[in-house]
Amino acid sequence: MSPSAGRRFRAYTSKHLDELTARAGLGEDERLAVRAVATVLPFRVNSYVIDELIDWDAAPDDPIYRLVFPQADMLPAEDVARMADLLRQDAPRKEINAAANEVRAKLNPHPAGQMDLNVPKVDGQDPLEGMQHKYRETVLFFPKQGQTCHAYCTYCFRWAQFVGEPDLKFASGEVDHLVRYLKENPQVTSVLFTGGDPMIMGEGVISKYIEPLLEVETLESIRIGTKALAYWPQRFVTDPDADDTLRLFEKVEASGKNLAFMAHFSHPNELEPELVQEAVRRIRATGAIIRTQAPLIRTINDDPEIWERMWRTQLRMGMVPYYMFVERDTGPQDYFAVPLARAYDIFRDAYKNVSGLARTVRGPSMSATPGKVCVDGVTEIAGEKVFVLHFIQARDPELVGKPFFAKYDEKAAWLFDLEPALGATHFPYEEAPPADVSALVDPARA
Incomplete structure (x- = not known):
């Protein structure tokens, strides 16, 4: 090493x-x-x-x-x-x-309505801080000790968490509130620990958040969103609590729940060091599944050969390619964004050259206010050139998997740059979106 x-x-x-x-x-x-x-x-x-x-x-x-x-x-x-x-x-x-x-x-510090996704009041109490509930089956939790990273990506859509302004942050140290919320809402089957980077926390801290969840019978999976494998693989190999951390991962798997390690790799160069490869081997040995994701970033990875090499390498290492994201409409988006038409070409040119085992990856996907919208392609219908789109995930579950169309625009870089096609006056998600997150708790409010 x-x-x-x-x-x-x-x-x-x-x-x-x-x-x-x-x-x-x-x-x-x-x-x-x-x-x-x-x-x-x-x-x-x-x-x-x-x-x-x-x-x-x-x-x-x-x-x-x-x-x-x-x-x-x-x-x-x-x-x-x-x-x-x-x-x-x-x-x-x-x-x-x-x-x-x-x-x-002026930089849209909280894209996709993030501040409107805080978990609603429970039993008359104030909204539960540091928790977001965008999709019926998934809750995001922001542990307060995990609101930094080993290094910051220049494109990060959560940049507002790291600039030292309390009004721009959201985080919680109350795992008891999370447990109570899960028990009162059994439709939530997955918790995503995010931040910042949860793996900035030592094992003694992160276990205090994770272990109580193992007693929630309706919970099926625990996800950890992290860039640690790319930016500090020592966390799983040579750090003093590396072995204890891996034993915690084993405990999650032994409880009968799935541990999904959501690894952010933005460039294949991050996969080359021997230390990263050893860290991946050690995490996989616990039974955890490592899924990989990253945004498409102009000047850094906007080349299909880069994505093809990255997915092939990840597959050889035993990881599961999961998402290619579109750079969000926040921060320096104008600098990093790749137009949707070009993003689709990059995705397709890489996707067509990998085996079916790597075609678990989805994209290019926009994590927008109504949900995750995937660009499926560009085609012509009744003489009109259009984008073909569908919701991978949506605040309104009825939208998931249903194709819809937008006018082709070679400059459009985000969902809200698009216009309805084929004579439509609005997009499906504009018809009856959930008014607030309470609709995810009580379907009658949707």
């Missing part, structure tokens, strides 16, 4: 940006622009990513570098110039934060 395999975790933050971007060959003005972007969007990386994943000879064009380091043109030029001027003037931190918050407010 690499020399860094057993090292203690070391994080690098915005105070290290100048020296790191200088290492990438950026000039003084370029480095200032990057620091300006980092006053608005979060930056965090660690020694493993720095030493093992980034090819510094290729930086700043190296894909992993671009995956974790802010780019000067990720924000509108006028906003970058404003923040750079404040840094140049050594303005007070309060003034910089106020200006940064004004820029953040």
Whole structure:
């Protein structure tokens, strides 16, 4: 294994940006622009990513570098110039934060109506913080100790969790509330721990969240959404509590519930280190199933050969390709987004070259307000060129699996950029969407 395999975790933050971007060959003005972007969007990386994943000879064009380091043109030029001027003037931190918050407010910090998905009141109590219920069978839980990551992706749609503004965060330390909610709503069969990254927590903390769920009879699966395999595989191999963590995974499987490890891999280079491969072997040995997912990101993985190589490698390692996402309508979407027509071409060109075992992957999929919408293709019907779409998952379960059509638009990058096709005046999800999350608890309200 690499020399860094057993090292203690070391994080690098915005105070290290100048020296790191200088290492990438950026000039003084370029480095200032990057620091300006980092006053608005979060930056965090660690020694493993720095030493093992980034090819510094290729930086700043190296894909992993671009995956974790802010780019000067990720924000509108006028906003970058404003923040750079404040840094140049050594303005007070309060003034910089106020200006940064004004820029953040324009970036749709909570896409897909996330703040409207908080679990509703139970027994007259206040809404349960840190829990979201978007689909009838699935609840998301945000453990408060897991609201950071080993490193931040520049494209992350949950960037608002990491900028230090309490009003933009949602998290909970009350697992008892989650257990009670599950018992009162047996239609919920799956819990997804997310954040941030739950695997930033030590075993002693994460077990306090997971073990109580093993007693909920109606719960079928526990999911953990994480980038740890890519950004800190030591978590499962050489960290002091690695073995205890794996024993916790075994306990979940022994309880008769499925443990789904939702691994985020954005580029095949993240799969190359021997340490990652050993971590995957150890997790799979517990009985957990590793499913892989990532968004399609311009300048980083917008090439079918990259996705084909990534899916083939994941399959050989025993993982299950699961999702190709479309970059969400938040943060620097204009910088990273790939138009839907191009996204479909990339997906299809990669998909057609892999075996059926890798065709478990779905996409390109948009996690939008009404649900997960998949672009199935482009075709012509009655002389009109259209996108063919369907809901993989939906807040209204009746929409799932039913095809619908949108006018072809080569520039459209998100569901709400599209218009109904074939004479329709609205999309199916616009007819009678659930008014709020309470409809997922009480079907009579839907």
